[in-house]
Structures are given as C-alpha cells and as structure tokens.
Amino acid sequence: MWAVVRAVKRAFRYRFYPTDTQAAELARTFGCIRKVYNLALAARTEAWVSRQERVTYTATSAMLTRWKKTEDLAYLNEVSSVPLQQTLRHLQTAFTNFFAKRSRYPTFKSKKKSRRSAEYTHSAFRWRDGSLTLAKMTEPLAIVWSRPLPEGASPSTVTVSQDPAGRWFVSLLCVDVIPDAPATTAVGVGVDAGLDSLLTLSTGEKITNPRYERADRARLARAQRDLARKEKGSANRAKARLKVARVYARIADRRRDHLHRLTTRLVRDSQTIVIEDLSVRNMIRNHTLARAISDAGWRQFRAMLEYKANWYGRHLITVDRWYPSSKLCSTCGALAETMPLDVRSWTCRCGVVHDRDVNAARNLLAAGLAVTACGAGVSPQRETSRTGRPAVKQETSGVTQGIPFL
Structure with a gap:
C-alpha cells in the first residue's frame, strides 16, 4: 500500500543573534517599512475621502518609486527594496479584508507599539549550505538551529522580527511533507x-490548567511597579520596560x-x-x-x-x-x-x-x-450567532422544558 503524504507550507521559527552592524541595518529597515506603510495608508485614505477613489497596490508601488527620488525620503534607498514592496502588499491585503468586512480599517504603524518585522522574498536573501544572508548584509545570520529544516527544503520567504523583549527571530517558510499517520482512536x-x-x-x-499568568503574577507586578517609578524617556525606564516585556514573553x-x-x-x-x-x-x-x-x-x-x-x-x-x-x-x-x-x-x-x-x-x-x-x-x-446574549457560558436558556438538577 502507498502511504499518503501531504505537502504543506510550514514556517520554521528560530532565534538568532545579530551583530551590531546587522542589528543597525534591520532597525533601519523596520523604520523604513513603518514610514512607507504609513505614507501609503495616508495616500489611500486621502484619495478615498476627497475623491472617492480606490488606490491599488500598483499605484502605491509607483508612489514608492517617486518617494525614493525626493530629498526628504532618499534614505529609503539605503535598505532593501523587497521589504518595502512587501509592506505595500500587506497593506493591500488589509484593505481587501476591510472591504470584505473581515477586519477593521487599517491603522497607522507606531514606533513603540507596532510589531517590528521585515519580510524578504527569494530575491532578497541567499540560502547556501544552511547559511542565510539577507540583502544589504555581508555576513550570514547567527541562527540557533533548535530543530532541523525538512531534508532538502529551501525557504521561499524569510521574515525577520524583534519582539518587545528585544529577542530576534527569523521565520523560514518552507514546503514540508507530512506523512499520513493513522490515529490511535478512530471513534473521536x-x-x-x-x-x-x-x-x-x-x-x-x-x-x-497551568495558569502561567497567575504563576508569574507577583514577578510581573514587581516589574510593573519598577517601571512606573522610572522617569519617562530615561534609560532606566527603557531597561525597566524590557524587564516587563521579558516576563510577558516567559508567560506567552x-x-x-x-x-x-x-x-x-x-x-x-x-x-x-x-x-x-x-x-x-x-x-x-x-x-x-x-x-x-x-x-x-x-x-x-x-x-x-x-x-x-x-x-x-x-x-x-x-x-x-x-x-x-x-x-x-x-x-x-x-x-x-x-x-x-x-x-x-x-x-x-x-x-x-x-x-x-x-x-x-x-x-x-x-x-x-x-x-x-x-x-x-x-x-x-x-x-x-451574534445576538448579544450573556457572555459567561453561552448555552440556550429557553429551549425544551427539562428537569431541574438535584
């Protein structure tokens, strides 16, 4: 008998430790991504409010080319163009979901609150012998391979991100083959x-229920009290914020x-x-x-x-x-x-x-x-099902007459 296999796209996430040069390059990339996203969102919003015109991804891509030629935004040329194009595609997806009533209207990215990430397609990175080098970088990333990639797999997309706790992660999207394994319980x-x-x-x-948040609640409270005592904008407040973020990261x-x-x-x-x-x-x-x-x-x-x-x-x-x-x-x-x-x-x-x-x-x-x-x-x-019923335990309250419990 032939075994049934399934080929699925699967993301493998690893932690890595960038050099100072790589960290600075990625930080610049994150900032440019945020700037391009906000400019494109403002342009699309203004076009709709003033002229009832829907701006497409192709139009925002042409805008990006013009922005790079201006003196104020010339720094956009210093980073890889692929993550900037990808953020315009993400904005297009956000508007598609909004018009299909699957999500709310897109919001502007914030330097302090928004997720710091950059997506690189195949043309913006080099994968060779298990070594990953991103565009605009001369050295490969120092990745901690906590688990191996599928044999013979080659990533099609690479996403680099930094969480609020300051940790760096790289996600490799690969095609993985999953064999069909029979379940031990057929009934369900x-x-x-x-x-x-x-x-x-x-x-x-x-x-x-392990209740991880409750287990670390005292530690989290201490870290948050320390954060509240620090002066806003100070270096000590930045350190205290990292301590709070690390507690949240441990829980998650x-x-x-x-x-x-x-x-x-x-x-x-x-x-x-x-x-x-x-x-x-x-x-x-x-x-x-x-x-x-x-x-x-x-x-x-x-x-x-x-x-x-x-x-x-x-x-x-x-x-x-x-x-x-x-x-x-x-x-x-x-x-x-x-x-x-x-x-x-x-x-x-x-x-x-x-x-x-x-x-x-x-x-x-x-x-x-x-x-x-x-x-x-x-x-x-x-x-x-969205009928505004009580939000505690959502079960029918007035169905077939039954018997009271004893």
Missing part, C-alpha cells in the same frame, strides 16, 4: 474547554509550548475532534473571568488545532455555541432547566450523576458524530 474525542481544567475529554480525562512562551503539546497529542490520537464554538471576545467582557479566560488561551488552542488537523487529515468539528452541552444528560437526553457556573456536578432524573465538564465533552462528541453521520444542524453559524 469531544473536548470541553474550561478554567479549573483547561480541557476535559469525553474519555473522562481532565487536563490541568510557556503557554504556547503547552498548547502545542496538547494539540499535537489530540491530532495524533484522534481521527475526529469535536470542540465548542466559543466567542472568546464576548466572554472576556465578564470582568470577573476575563483574566483567567485570557490566560487559558482558548483562541490560540483552536487556531493550532485547526491547522494541525488540516495537516494530518483529521476531522475537526465545531459545535454551535448555543448547543446546551452542559445541561443535557448524555445518558437519557433529558435537559435541565438551569445550570449555574458554580454547579460542577448534578444528578439527572434517570439516576446518573454527571460531572459537568465530562458530560459536556460527551455531548459535544455525540453532536459532532451526528454531523458526520447525517449533517445535523449543530455546526457553527458565526454570522447568525
């Missing part, structure tokens, strides 16, 4: 996201690593994975739970699960957010009238004692398998 698994337990599986397993890195491990395990073990379509943006409006919900990283978990399921050929089913997974008895199908958040276990009239989260995960799995079998209407409808 239902996954209920929570706060006490980060994930509860339909098998009854509960995965503890540990959370991301944990979610990567969980999602990889779920995708490798199960052929079908069923989750609930949670509106995290609405749920964090509950100020009592907002910090804990943000620390759990539910949205990041779902995004990882989506692309990994696509890579490995798994079925990821998302059940509608209004499906009463917690209030429905997974044994007899009876529906409880109410289910406050503080109720963690309840007894159905059929005599079965349910753990709230395990019962919800089992109901999600059953609903997801129903979608696979007969197309039952539990798949999410994002456009019709």
